[in-house]
Amino acid sequence: MSGDDALKAFQGYLDISPFQRWLGLKVEATEHGVLTIGFDWREEFISNPGTKSMHGGILASLIDLGGLYAVLTTKSVATATVDLRVDYHRPSTGGHLRSTSRVIKLGSKVSTAETEIIGEDGKLVASGRGVYLMA
Amino acid sequence: MSGDDALKAFQGYLDISPFQRWLGLKVEATEHGVLTIGFDWREEFISNPGTKSMHGGILASLIDLGGLYAVLTTKSVATATVDLRVDYHRPSTGGHLRSTSRVIKLGSKVSTAETEIIGEDGKLVASGRGVYLMA
Amino acid sequence: MSGDDALKAFQGYLDISPFQRWLGLKVEATEHGVLTIGFDWREEFISNPGTKSMHGGILASLIDLGGLYAVLTTKSVATATVDLRVDYHRPSTGGHLRSTSRVIKLGSKVSTAETEIIGEDGKLVASGRGVYLMA
């Protein structure tokens, strides 16, 4: 697949999920073992209206799904998340976010991927890892 | 506070967050160090339309927020999640879910809480822990 | 197996490992899905000589191995640890410790177990979870 075709293909995979459509994800880049997804802060994502900070569950969702689709960029198929770990580094209170997921270890039974979510100012908002069951 | 007043108070705290309102959370029980929240599977939560399984990010959200509000039942205030860990045990494909969060260790600087999410059949869907920064 | 025979059998399994022999582990109780191991604080385990606190790596070791052998109490065999998560609650500065591991979810591909380590004063020192690959 050419680059554009790969972006369209992965966008299609992401958009199969109603929750992922609700998140408003846009595949920005893909290569073997790496997937970058963009999304925008919005009011519905707010955890604390006082600070307007994005809910940790939204960020956890990106780390969960990003790692699973990063495995898919290697032509291997992950069927489910075994477990997820998320570190929260800074509040996200607006703007565009970019989530980059990389496969750390591709296995025959389980695979591990790491995701970093960066805010519009280039600073790390959250990062973490998922372990995924392989088909 | 009487039991009913406590439920109403915690429902109010949860409903401050637009994302938590979107999740459709209902506080079902509260005691010192323990908070039980009910919510219903719905189409918008789907990860995989083939299996209708709930997205891991929704379950992670409950574990994140449940632990933080469980800390609040002790009259201590947690201001942010430091990190989150989620184990996925079985797919949730419908019905009512109940999420019970318990404080494991209340600290002056950080506190740890554990959450279990049970499906309508009484089986464990997901469980995990959060570490929270104290006010 | 009678209770005593089970204790002896599990003690034998633990003592196969040179590192586990060095830790000085003693199987104290076993039932289906649950394993209790006792061990003693000692100078060689110290992380910080100022406080005499036990090294986090020793506690992590107990959570790793305890969960794996707890899976074995169900007659299922876990072959390797996929990942490990440890929460440190209080320093351990002496005395006898008891580590109790319980299987949370027994799966065909991976299983999850949780371990609590309690000090001589009955207080929680550390706790955590492992995910294990099944044979």
Place this chain on the structure above:
Amino acid sequence: MSGDDALKAFQGYLDISPFQRWLGLKVEATEHGVLTIGFDWREEFISNPGTKSMHGGILASLIDLGGLYAVLTTKSVATATVDLRVDYHRPSTGGHLRSTSRVIKLGSKVSTAETEIIGEDGKLVASGRGVYLMA
């Protein structure tokens, strides 16, 4: 401090701990926010004598302590591990290992560091993260 002085200083910090001396750690490199420690596989570290694989607890110990001392390279002081997460990627059955720890987020209350442990063949053996309480 010159490079050699920094290595000596960090070697001294590591060697304060009896358990860390037992592990046979050697500081190989240090810069702001990064610490590299070498150590050798040895019989006492074995988990499974059949495969000669190193115990997960030894690898977890390196991830725990490596992150804490990596924080120290920034002239900030971490006093205790809040929690630890370890992914096991491949068995280590011999040779020299190199553990590199990097600070991901330096905070005033808690800091997060990530560690990778590489075998003599250059392959990733284990990796993970710790969250540390700041002085």
